[in-house]
Amino acid sequence: MSELLSREPESRRRIHLTLPGGPHTIEADLVALAGRDSTADALVVTLRTEESFSERQEAITGIANEFRTPMTSITGYTALLLGEQAGILTEMQQQFLERVRANVEQMGQLLNDLIQIASSDARTLELTPEPVDLVGIIEEGVMGLAARFRERRLAVRMDLPPELPPVRVDRDSLYQIMLRLLSNAALCSAEGTEVVINGEAQTPGAGQPPIIRISVTDTGGGIAEEDFPKAFRRFYRAGQPLVAGMGETGVGMAVAKTLVEANGGRIWVETQPGTGSTFNLTLPIFQQGKT
DSSP states (O other), rough: OOTTEEEEEEEESEEEEEEEEETEEEEEEEEEEEEESSSSEEEEHHHHHHHHHHHHHHHHHHHHHHHHHHHHHHHHHHHHHHHTSSSSOOOHHHHHHHHHHHHHHHHHHHHHHHHHHHSSTSOOOOOOOOOOOHHHHHHHHHHTTTHHHHHHHEEEEEOOOSEEEEEOHHHHHHHHHHHHHHHHHHHSOOTOOEEEEEEEEOOOSTTTOOOOEEEEEEOOOOOOOOGGGGOOOOOOTTTHHHHHHOOOSSHHHHHHHHHHHTTTOOOEEEETTTTTTEEEEEEEEEEEEEE
16 A cells, blocks of 8 residues: 555556455455656545456457357358359459458457456366367368468468377367467468478376377467467457467467366477477377276
8 A cells, every 4th residue: 555655656556456355255456546746646446346247257258249240241241252152253352352251260269269268157168078080170270260371371281190099188179279279370470481280199108198299380480488478378468469479469379278278288389589489289198998
């Protein structure tokens, strides 16, 4: 409190507190309003209960879902135009429509991330682990982002063994994970370059269950080592990436990390300054009779 009322120009003017309030937790923001001589003239206190926070989450989720209706129309009409159902397109018109489709796909993913973070049950993930074909999921993810890869003239190379054992994972979670990793690579890679996907089965050591390691390598110039912890944070900054060398401006990689860990795996990033980064993840291999 004394720091809030201090005359020092660099002292904090905002404090956030979490207060126990019986059955509900109370969140409090204290903001000092300073006059011309830097003296605190007033103190603004904002109180929020868990109930009000929950209502706000539900409102955000509802609004995000409402966006899906016009987006579905845009997607449908764009597909009709690209299919030349309304007339023959010039090469430039086709490029413009491909860009529209790529950006609508990106908006859809951002809405999914927003719903994932804001929904009241976001921390209660319902997973159904099952044997899943990793290669098939990766191919689905690449196809789902085809418009974005075409727009940036990016090639996708899959360096995968011909026979990879199935992973034990929730299928929808794995698709969402790969979609976010591939989207990040598509957004940050230099135009006209290549995104590389690798995968291999590994046995960590005695007594450790076998795993599959998947990696997605981009050409985004690399990430500074001090920025590694920021790569998976649930923050958002409009207009620019949170971390130089990444394509994500939202919470996509944070969602990916949550889903990987919920499925018994881990995720991390390695980088080559000036060249690009490799996002790695491991997931358990499906073993018959084991849970």
